[in-house]
Amino acid sequence: MADTGVKGQKTERGNPLWTKNFTIITAGTVVSRLGSAISGFATGLLVLDYTQSTFYYALYMVLYTLPQIVMPTLAGPFIDKFSRRKTIYTLDFCSAALYALFAAVILTDRLNYGLLVGGCVLLGAISSVYMVAYDSFYPMLISEGNYTKAYSISSTLDSMTMLMVPVSVFLYNLVGIGPLFLIDMVSFLLAAVFETQIKVEETYVKREGEAFGFRQYRQTFEEGIRYLKSERGLAIITLYFAVTMFADGANSVIGLPWFRETYTNGEYIYLLVMGCTLLGRLIGGAVHYKFKFPTEKKFVIALFVYASISIFDGIYLFVPVPVMMALRFLCGILGVTSYNIRISATQSYVPDERKGRFNGIFGMAMTFGMLLGEFFSGVLAEVMDKRMVIPLFMAINFAAVWLVMYRGRRHVKVIYNREA
DSSP states (O other): OOOOSOBTBOOOTTOOSOOHHHHHHHHHHHHHHHHHHHHHHHHHHHHHHHHOOHHHHHHHHHHHHTHHHHHHHHHHHHHTTSOHHHHHHHHHHHHHHHHHHHHHHHHTTOOOHHHHHHHHHHHHHHHHHHHHHHHHHGGGGSOTTOHHHHHHHHHHHHHHHTTHHHHHHHHHHHHOSHHHHHHHHHHHHHHHHHHTTOOOOOTTSOOTTOOOSHHHHHHHHHHHHHHHHHOHHHHHHHHHHHHHHHHHHHHHHHHHHHHHHHSTTHHHHHHHHHHHHHHHHHHHHHHHHHOOOOGGGHHHHHHHHHHHHHHHHHHGGGSOHHHHHHHHHHHHHHHHHHHHHHHHHHHHHSOHHHHHHHHHHHHHHHHHHHHHHHHHHHHHHTTSOHHHHHHHHHHHHHHHIIIIIITTHHHHHHHHSSOO
């Protein structure tokens, strides 16, 4: 049977990856992520310049992240019963409208911290639901046997959009953030238009006339919890990545303020160092597109990657800038390897009709970990040397590699060491 891009139909190994649906979702992703990358980093600079406080910067990040704790889990049951295609393009239209409002506020000089944070909370809520729907919809557009290759493309696109960060700094300093919000408006609008053209059968969608009230929602939600409990390997992976995001929260809060305080024009040095992470991710993505790791070695490779990232992230602020760049380059390669092994394994393992609930719970766990990491690292940065905060958090992550992933290896190997 010819491949249609619809997962669930009978397919043959060797089906083409670049179906019409996969091409459309990829094009829409490129457009929306380019816009988000331009305004996202500049918004952080705006908060730092407006408040002159690492704590308020951390608070802004926490408040943006806060709705992402609750919304993914609440949205999961709906996403498993309603059209994911309609969900993602509707939310992209909403994001376009919100960025248009942001631009109007900035360009009319009505900005204040409360309004900025309130808008970011709303954007965080939209983004969190969108990502659950997108992460659950995307694997349905991948032909059988192409998960690893498809997710190498996804990770490479994420890395390539980071090339817009230096552009955002330049534009922020040149014209301010108002025009950048206008770029975001256009990018989300175009992405939504692309996504309306996807044609795929969504067999899990509730039938017309079928009730879906609170009782049905609760049953669907509880079924998702029972599924995760019954799948110990998925539960272990979820717990570990919650700890990883907790540790990474310190990196996201401490990095930019530390570079700005330590070096003249520190944001540019920060971009240079983090650009090496981007380069590593691009090279790592290309490797995953061309080559597959031996199936039976994926868990061992992942364990090595997790431990190495903990060490490299913990020490990079204590070495000269050229060594920082080398460490961040290695972290980029290792990071995309971690991402590709984990997401291609879990998304090919979880059935379509349960993806929304699993991705919702997984997203909530990761966001909750990130939120706690951002908040506590922001607090500690006020009372101790900022540079010492990151090694403390990475030591926790290193411990979790062995106490969570290694001890649970029997269950995780079932998921990681399989063809995807």
